[in-house]
Amino acid sequence: MKSCECGCGEYTAGGKFRPGHDQKLRxxxxxxxxxxxxxxxxxxxxxxxxxxxxxxxxxxxxxxxVFAQQHTPR
Ligand SMILES: [Zn+2]
Structure with a gap:
């Protein structure tokens, strides 16, 4: 099983991300x-x-x- 690339620690069903987690990373x-x-x-x-x-x-x-203007991470 592959770990989700978003960093949540959950496993995928075979792809790089759990459903919707590519948007969380973005x-x-x-x-x-x-x-x-x-x-x-x-x-x-x-x-x-x-x-x-x-x-x-x-x-x-x-x-x-770019990072001097960054907002507080969500
Ligand atoms: Zn994830």
């Missing part, structure tokens, strides 16, 4: 970055860095700014 990740726009900023800056379109120092300051 909500938790959004909350860590403030909201969906924070998550977009984080992913897009990571992508730009991976493509050599952003320097390491710019990427790190971008990451810090």
């Amino acid at each position: 909500s938790r990740l959004e909350a860590k970055t403030g909201d969906l726009l924070g998550m977009r900023n984080l992913v897009e800056s990571a992508f730009a860095y991976s493509q050599g379109q952003m320097s390491e120092s710019d990427f790190l300051s971008h990451v810090r700014s």
Whole structure:
């Protein structure tokens, strides 16, 4: 049996998540970055860095700014 990837500690019926738990993980990740726009900023800056379109120092300051604006995790 596989453990649910959301981190709840429960087992799945064979997939990566228990039913609905992919949404729980998505909500938790959004909350860590403030909201969906924070998550977009984080992913897009990571992508730009991976493509050599952003320097390491710019990427790190971008990451810090995303989490500096974070809300209290749900
Ligand atoms: Zn779960």
